[in-house]
Amino acid sequence: MSEEIRGSILRSAEVLQRMAADASCCDTIAAMAEASVAALAAGRKLLLCGNGGSAADAQHWAAELVSRFHYDRPGLPAIALTTDSSILTGIGNDYGYERVFARQVEALGVAGDVLFALSTSGRSANVLAALRAARAKGMVTLGFTGAEGGEMPPLCDLILRVPAGVTPLVQEAHEVAGHIICARIEQRLFPRPE
Template sequence: MTLKSYFDTSIDVLKNARDHAGVQRCDEAAAAIVSALKNGGRLLVCGNGGSASDAMHITGELVGRFLKERAALDCICLSSNPSVITAWSNDYSYDTVFSRQVQAYGSKGSAILGLSTSGNSGNVIKAFQAAHDMGMVTIGLTGEGGGKMAEVTDILIDVPSRSTPLIQQVHICLYHYICEAVECGMFE
């Protein structure tokens, strides 16, 4: 593989994603987040590995700023507190590390955004189940088809690829779009 061929492959995946029905749900996701925030709820974000880094990135854009100088938005990254993650995982289970935090920080009318390239991350699935029990909206950013997350996700945004790095590249484009749409929706 050459750098040019990698760029060409990336461009092909981006073009396929642009026209994919699942990706067209980004506006619906942004509207759900805006609705949650305007009605006193918050946004929780979670993922594992590279998706944990993306979850932190999203939270940073919304708590800090994306493109507009504005007030902070109520957004918590469930993937970024090592004390909670390691204590809970050690004493109980890594599978419930996010659902436990949903119980702590979630509320009816809030939203949760979970990232999983496979759509099969057990702890994200359990977080979505806990969120549903609380009356929260679940938004999933996944790879093609959504995996097991598709069954517990209100708004599924699936990237038409099975390549983890390429899915993550598209996720960055999608969540940047969502962050901009949320800013516009909150601060017109």
Template structure:
């Protein structure tokens, strides 16, 4: 015996203009953080240009963060090792927070404050770039990583929320974006993509000129 059912049409819900207030407030906060990021446009371009020069000469990028910033770090590494827009060479970039066995071993043996610094001592060389991403700029494991990198002669950058903060004071250069933590992280992703835009353009320019 076959039973046939007829789907009932969904009732149209009446839109409540007030129902989007929370989303609107969130996006307004993001707009303000992005406006702050825009003020760093020339600074971000300098980073993209410098990174292209360094990586094309054989240096590498080491990048790290905690929580959502760890995801941003992996995102940037993937853009450089893989590709951002068009096809190009692969470039060396390592997201230190993605090394789960190293993280857990180092954290267990030396403490969480050393999980990035010890990896920096293992991988970084003079001329490399170490980029540390944070919303607070207060994470001790990132501060220790910056100190380790500078001791080795690597260039240290901090991409953080409002500054100055403890991380910016121990790095060679910093870009600070004001805003609530979610908006800082969202704007940091835009900043990372902006760096990639410049990086790819510089690499393409060099390929065209044969340099």
């Protein structure tokens, strides 16, 4: 049992090591943080969406930004599009599940806002629809997916393709990337004295 657990930890670590060794992954994470900083500094907001575990990541990252990450500072406007059950079920009922995020982007998004779109496969219909809606509004689109990328790459201004194809490994790497982005946003907008 211990060897099985150790193997799981090592597989996750291997994915993170591949990301760390890939300059394009590191550059993409840095660029995503900078795009978010630029939007927030200009008075814009971040919208975040994903399904299942990726919905939890969207909520988690929004919470880190609205509340705090490493230290106290003013809250930042970040909205997880995965949390309002009345909105989700209303849109799902009236327009279909594929529209649950796109409709919210249409209602809440403005040009210059940022959409964080998470899909481990890159093929989630509702995430793809949200990206299309964000593009139509002139928003910045940031995609988080696995190695294959699915249909997301042409819809994203920046896309992090984790070098893995197993959903839990991709999600674990997304969580690390999200924490890095939250930390960089916090530090760039509200530098803490050294």
